[in-house]
Amino acid sequence: MKILRIIDANINRTGEGLRVVEEVARFALNHGPLTGELKAMRHLLTEAVALLPRGKAGLLAARDANEDVGADSFSPGEKKRDSLKDLFLANIRRVQEGARVLEEFTKTKSENAAFKFKELRYRAYTLEKEMLFLLEGPGFPGGLYVITGSEFTKGRPLLEVVAQAIEGGAKVVQLREKETTARELLKLADKLRVMTKEAGVAFIVNDRVDLAKAAEADGVHLGQDDLPLEVARELLGRDKLIGISTHSLEQAVAAEEAGADYIGVGPVFPTATKENLDPVVGLELLTRIKEAVNIPIVAIGGINDGNAAQVVEAGADSIAVITAVMGANDVAAAAKRLQGLFTQRQSG
Numbered sequence: 001m002k003i004l005r006i007i008d009a010n011i012n013r014t015g016e017g018l019r020v021v022e023e024v025a026r027f028a029l030n031h032g033p034l035t036g037e038l039k040a041m042r043h044l045l046t047e048a049v050a051l052l053p054r055g056k057a058g059l060l061a062a063r064d065a066n067e068d069v070g071a072d073s074f075s076p077g078e079k080k081r082d083s084l085k086d087l088f089l090a091n092i093r094r095v096q097e098g099a100r101v102l103e104e105f106t107k108t109k110s111e112n113a114a115f116k117f118k119e120l121r122y123r124a125y126t127l128e129k130e131m132l133f134l135l136e137g138p139g140f141p142g143g144l145y146v147i148t149g150s151e152f153t154k155g156r157p158l159l160e161v162v163a164q165a166i167e168g169g170a171k172v173v174q175l176r177e178k179e180t181t182a183r184e185l186l187k188l189a190d191k192l193r194v195m196t197k198e199a200g201v202a203f204i205v206n207d208r209v210d211l212a213k214a215a216e217a218d219g220v221h222l223g224q225d226d227l228p229l230e231v232a233r234e235l236l237g238r239d240k241l242i243g244i245s246t247h248s249l250e251q252a253v254a255a256e257e258a259g260a261d262y263i264g265v266g267p268v269f270p271t272a273t274k275e276n277l278d279p280v281v282g283l284e285l286l287t288r289i290k291e292a293v294n295i296p297i298v299a300i301g302g303i304n305d306g307n308a309a310q311v312v313e314a315g316a317d318s319i320a321v322i323t324a325v326m327g328a329n330d331v332a333a334a335a336k337r338l339q340g341l342f343t344q345r346q347s348g
Contacts, residue, residue, distance in 0.1 A: 006105050007252065011049060012081035014098035014120070018042050020091040028084055029134050034127070037124070039094075041123055042173040048102070048116035052109050060309070079120060085135045095124045107223060133240050138218060140262040140296045141202050143171035144339040145320040147300075148192075152327040159191060165325050166199045166298035169333025172318065174221055176206035204243065209235050219243065221264065224251065225321060229258045247278040252289045252297070264320065265289055267301020283314040305337060312341045 022038035025031050049056055080131060081087040099121035106114045127291045146165045153161045162173055173196050175189055189205060193215045196203040204219050205212035209232045212220040219241025232242055244255040245264040267280050280301070290297055299316035304324045311319055319338060330335035
């Protein structure tokens with residue numbers, strides 16, 4: 001009877017934890033496959049209980065909540081959850097711990113039930129990794145953000161130039177080729193995806209959510225007149241980065257509120273690489289935006305060796321450049337100098 005009480009308590013603990021985690025997957029993450037997996041895990045729990053002698057009826061007969069000496073005790077962490085992530089972690093670990101207890105104690109009652117509880121525990125470990133990644137987000141790396149531009153490579157093959165930029169320390173590569181067909185862009189995106197993935201560099205596609213999805217890029221960067229952020233998020237999912245170009249404090253705050261992972265701020269200085277240029281924002285506004293938002297900001301527009309240090313000092317988490325790297329005589333050396341500004345800041 002004592003063993004059945006332990007099993008009954010942990011069946012309840014595990015089932016309750018699964019239900020809470022399922023609500024996170026369903027309503028907070030809007031993730032159909034994970035919601036389906038959690039339902040399947042609850043069914044697995046029910047199947048395991050049915051394999052026990054007398055099944056659920058036997059467990060109910062052994063239950064005695066009034067005599068549970070731990071019913072009124074609470075650890076400090078149980079009284080408060082600081083975030084959705086904390087709530088998730090507390091409950092997925094309840095599932096894992098409960099499944100482990102069940103696996104051990106049901107060995108005295110049913111080998112088949114114990115095997116199912118073991119399966120449940122390992123599925124919970126995998127689920128924790130997948131959901132934690134979604135709850136934390138992919139994370140924007142910051143540092144040197146290189147934007148492609150075939151017209152600025154001085155006749156050198158684009159892929160070779162990008163490879164040199166990565167060798168020099170670029171942390172993000174954005175594919176931005178305005179005069180290229182969609183078919184050719186996808187071919188280029190696929191090659192850049194392989195290159196950046198091998199190097200551990202984030203790969204972003206400019207404007208085109210469809211191409212970003214097709215190439216399995218790390219994310220997309222959108223302008224103020226591109227596809228709305230909420231639509232892009234629905235198409236790409238929560239495990240992808242979405243950056244938004246902003247040109248004012250109001251736009252920056254709105255982008256953060258809408259769920260952007262990072263914002264582009266610019267043009268910081270005058271630049272000739274973009275048509276229909278927005279007004280120059282300057283370093284002062286860059287600093288004000290940095291103080292107003294909690295997500296990373298990428299400074300862009302007219303940034304080069306001569307002024308990049310000022311931009312980093314103004315608070316930029318990242319600097320986006322085209323000609324300063326793509327058009328440099330020594331691409332790797334140019335990338336190394338610019339990325340070095342962030343390394344110096346971190347070490348200082």
